[in-house]
Amino acid sequence: MDKIYTGDPDAAIPIARRLQEQSPSHPLGFILEGEALWWKRYCHACDVKYGIVESWRHGKDPGDEAYLALADKAIRLSQARLAQTDTAEMRVYAGIGWALKARLYSVRGENRNVARAGVNARSEMLRALDLDPEMGDATAALGLYNYYVDTLPGIVRVLRFFMGIPGGDKQKGVQQMKEGMTHGVLLAVDIRFALARGLRQYDEKYQEALDVAEPLGERYPQNAIFQLLLGNLNTELGRRERAAVHFRAALSDAVPDEACAGRVREIANSFLNSPN
Numbered sequence: 001m002d003k004i005y006t007g008d009p010d011a012a013i014p015i016a017r018r019l020q021e022q023s024p025s026h027p028l029g030f031i032l033e034g035e036a037l038w039w040k041r042y043c044h045a046c047d048v049k050y051g052i053v054e055s056w057r058h059g060k061d062p063g064d065e066a067y068l069a070l071a072d073k074a075i076r077l078s079q080a081r082l083a084q085t086d087t088a089e090m091r092v093y094a095g096i097g098w099a100l101k102a103r104l105y106s107v108r109g110e111n112r113n114v115a116r117a118g119v120n121a122r123s124e125m126l127r128a129l130d131l132d133p134e135m136g137d138a139t140a141a142l143g144l145y146n147y148y149v150d151t152l153p154g155i156v157r158v159l160r161f162f163m164g165i166p167g168g169d170k171q172k173g174v175q176q177m178k179e180g181m182t183h184g185v186l187l188a189v190d191i192r193f194a195l196a197r198g199l200r201q202y203d204e205k206y207q208e209a210l211d212v213a214e215p216l217g218e219r220y221p222q223n224a225i226f227q228l229l230l231g232n233l234n235t236e237l238g239r240r241e242r243a244a245v246h247f248r249a250a251l252s253d254a255v256p257d258e259a260c261a262g263r264v265r266e267i268a269n270s271f272l273n274s275p276n
Contacts, residue, residue: 027081030074142173
């Protein structure tokens, strides 16, 4: 996981595959490879719109099917174990499998698929907390669901009418995400990153978002995506000199994925060269 979050998901993939070979009936290795592929996919989709760095580039990617196959594999293996013994751990793994699918569908703009996968992830995480109320990763995932379902009412109203989607609670979601990023294991970094982006994009709470995001840059200064987020937030707060430090850091970070490196250079330079 540290390989992923230091900005080198390609180095994490062989490690995840060795874990798959050692424990082929366990979902964790497949989840970790999916997580590594997700960060590559997210970076490839990044662009600047409305002054916000985000995965704006919707559409399918040649690697999507392999990614979805990993998520499906993790779900199947989790379900096979759950058929023998119902445990909070396996519920979380199954829920993360569905969450991996939801994230990809979101980048592709497939709202119905996002909703379907999100509801399935929610069900697994609720059951995980029934079995173990201290399961931080389940709390984190439920917080993400509650936040976004309550934050995107236009889309959700339509989908709820057709699909019966459970409602959310934005404030509760924020609390759960903060708890999850502190006590979670597999999802702590993802949830911190997601909360900072949400507070920036949907609530325009730039200082609060920066407070959430700064530990990412401190722990993983080599991650260009985290540096772009920090630069973006400082730009919104009018701190151009501080923002420039983060954008230059993003440019100096070694990004092994060539397509991701290209996106980082274009985005960082667009801010550094902006006259405003």
